[in-house]
Amino acid sequence: MNVVVCVKQIPDPADPGALDPTTKTLKRDGKLILDESDSYGVEMALQLVTAAGGGEVTLVSMAPNGEVSGLRTALAMGAAKAILVSDDALAGSDALGTAKVLAKAIERVEGADLILTATESSDGYTGTVPEQIAGILDLPSVTFAKQIEVDGSTVKVQRQTDAGFDEVECPLPAVVSVTAGVVEPRYPSFKGIMAAKSKPVDTLTVADLGLDASQVGWAGAGQEIVSIEEAPAREAGEVFEDDGTAFEKIVAYLDNLKVL
Amino acid sequence: MALNTIWVLAEASDGKVSGTTLELLTKARELAGTVEAVYAGGDADAIAGQLGEYGATKVYATGDLGNALPGVPVAGAIAALVEGGNAPDAILAATSYTGRDVAGRLSAKLDRTVLTNNVDLEVDGDKLVTTEPVFGGTTNVKTTFTAAGPHIVLVRPKSFAAEPSGGGAAAVETIAVPDAGRSGGAVVTNRHVEEREGPSLDDAAIVVAGGRGLGESDKYEMVEELAKLLKGAPGASRAIVDAGWVPYSYQVGQTGKVVKPTVYIAAGISGATQHMVGMKGSKNIIAINKDAEAPIFSISDLGIVGDVHKVLPQLIEALKNR
Numbered sequence: 001m002n003v004v005v006c007v008k009q010i011p012d013p014a015d016p017g018a019l020d021p022t023t024k025t026l027k028r029d030g031k032l033i034l035d036e037s038d039s040y041g042v043e044m045a046l047q048l049v050t051a052a053g054g055g056e057v058t059l060v061s062m063a064p065n066g067e068v069s070g071l072r073t074a075l076a077m078g079a080a081k082a083i084l085v086s087d088d089a090l091a092g093s094d095a096l097g098t099a100k101v102l103a104k105a106i107e108r109v110e111g112a113d114l115i116l117t118a119t120e121s122s123d124g125y126t127g128t129v130p131e132q133i134a135g136i137l138d139l140p141s142v143t144f145a146k147q148i149e150v151d152g153s154t155v156k157v158q159r160q161t162d163a164g165f166d167e168v169e170c171p172l173p174a175v176v177s178v179t180a181g182v183v184e185p186r187y188p189s190f191k192g193i194m195a196a197k198s199k200p201v202d203t204l205t206v207a208d209l210g211l212d213a214s215q216v217g218w219a220g221a222g223q224e225i226v227s228i229e230e231a232p233a234r235e236a237g238e239v240f241e242d243d244g245t246a247f248e249k250i251v252a253y254l255d256n257l258k259v260l
Numbered sequence: 261m262a263l264n265t266i267w268v269l270a271e272a273s274d275g276k277v278s279g280t281t282l283e284l285l286t287k288a289r290e291l292a293g294t295v296e297a298v299y300a301g302g303d304a305d306a307i308a309g310q311l312g313e314y315g316a317t318k319v320y321a322t323g324d325l326g327n328a329l330p331g332v333p334v335a336g337a338i339a340a341l342v343e344g345g346n347a348p349d350a351i352l353a354a355t356s357y358t359g360r361d362v363a364g365r366l367s368a369k370l371d372r373t374v375l376t377n378n379v380d381l382e383v384d385g386d387k388l389v390t391t392e393p394v395f396g397g398t399t400n401v402k403t404t405f406t407a408a409g410p411h412i413v414l415v416r417p418k419s420f421a422a423e424p425s426g427g428g429a430a431a432v433e434t435i436a437v438p439d440a441g442r443s444g445g446a447v448v449t450n451r452h453v454e455e456r457e458g459p460s461l462d463d464a465a466i467v468v469a470g471g472r473g474l475g476e477s478d479k480y481e482m483v484e485e486l487a488k489l490l491k492g493a494p495g496a497s498r499a500i501v502d503a504g505w506v507p508y509s510y511q512v513g514q515t516g517k518v519v520k521p522t523v524y525i526a527a528g529i530s531g532a533t534q535h536m537v538g539m540k541g542s543k544n545i546i547a548i549n550k551d552a553e554a555p556i557f558s559i560s561d562l563g564i565v566g567d568v569h570k571v572l573p574q575l576i577e578a579l580k581n582r
Contacts, residue, residue: 013532013534016395017395019399036502037515094373095373095374095376096367096374119508122515122534125514125515126374126376126377126414127355127360127364127376127414127515128376129364131360131361131365132364134364134365134443135335135364135365135368135443136368140332140442140445140446141332142329142446143331143357143360146507146508160357160507162357163454164451164452164453164454166450166452167450167451168329168446168447168448168449169446169449170446170447171445174445179507179508180498180501180502181501181502181503181504181505222373222405222407223373223375223403223404223405224406225403226384226402226403226404228400228401230399231397231399231400233398234540234559236558236559236560236561236563237561237563238563239552239557239560239563239564239565240563240564241564241566242565244570246566250546250548250562250564251575251578251579253544253562254523257523257544259466259490260579260582
């Protein structure tokens, strides 16, 4: 079976985030890495292709400056090829604009049976892109999957709910978003890393996709930032080193709050 | 100046309207002249009273969706109303599984943007302005819509206090759910309710959360035990959810749940910015971490620099002996 995985390349979460003062968007000019949320989708896709006995994993990504480092990581894990959409016109895209771009890229993948995404990205965390992609492509979808199995032309999913989980069946092709921890992502082998360097990455512009620049980027986002303010900081209380009796301080604190 | 009409996507379970729905209805009353609800489920009549009590004058009901997931049919029903000429200025939904799915599908159907993760709403002239905390909650970004409505907004739970207006029951109006064709293919074949002791993470007055400092997944038992002793709910940092120790439903943070309990105990959690945004609204924060430089100590009311493997068992023992 052929699986498409939407992956995002994001600023390293270990680096403090910053907003560009002029555009007021997240600065993305530093090093970008594969969003950890997407490593689960990539791993899941690789496992499903193996279980099916054949097929391949194609990555789809939208990133500035022709960035491919995150894609190379996923290719090193075992994905076969990637489509990257990179275009200055995409700066400032909202989730819907992003979904339009990714949907167009996905349409170029022949024989795609299943499209996997994370439930949300680690930097934008809007959480709406999977359903937006499914809506644009008119495909059925299941979000918040904590387990996935493919049975012929049906995907069987355990979907996280507030009360526990639902078992959901969905005909392929479909869009499924996966929660973190759904599988243990593999570490790329040295061989995989070397092979990734020559795996095909097709880089496309907005025009290549047949999209109008007015539908994406700042122009298409339909929103504008009014202000950016520092939030009031929370003041910290006392900090104690444990000398073996710190637990008593906690008990006393809770007692004082009358919650015991 | 206020908006004309706001619709709130109502969620309910076992005949009880969700806390977040009541919060959104309360806020909507402040912002718009007319507040109406949209509800997917066969028991709209049973909840019309509660919805009306919090300000909804009408509830558009899809009826029982059977075994369909709500995203596609509800978005389709709302889009049909809008395209038929009945459009509100804004549609508010909770950042919940259903809220995100409906907002995503509706956004694509109407070709409208969605503003997400908001914790505040205000009307400036005739513009709806949302507030979203970013960078671990250190910065608040206010955004407004520049294109025509209806404006779709996702709001985090516990952003507002729910207050009844004392209104009468909302009038129930059944709405059509258009055939979704291919998009509607997913069906729920079984629903599993996980038996859970104690309060849910969303409602608990006390939350005990564990992080990577616990070392290994077995050690999470201490967090569960402490939560149980305190009649609270267990929670988790993203790190241990990613590691598969506990499911995503336990996650507290920017991507996960926002909680505002009376007491939040963070055990073995360093306090990554994305975690802090999920819990810094807690009234009292207790942190235990062996690293004195851990950022969590910058927001804790009581900080203990120590080994969770020593402190937690002692604490559990002391509480058991009371």
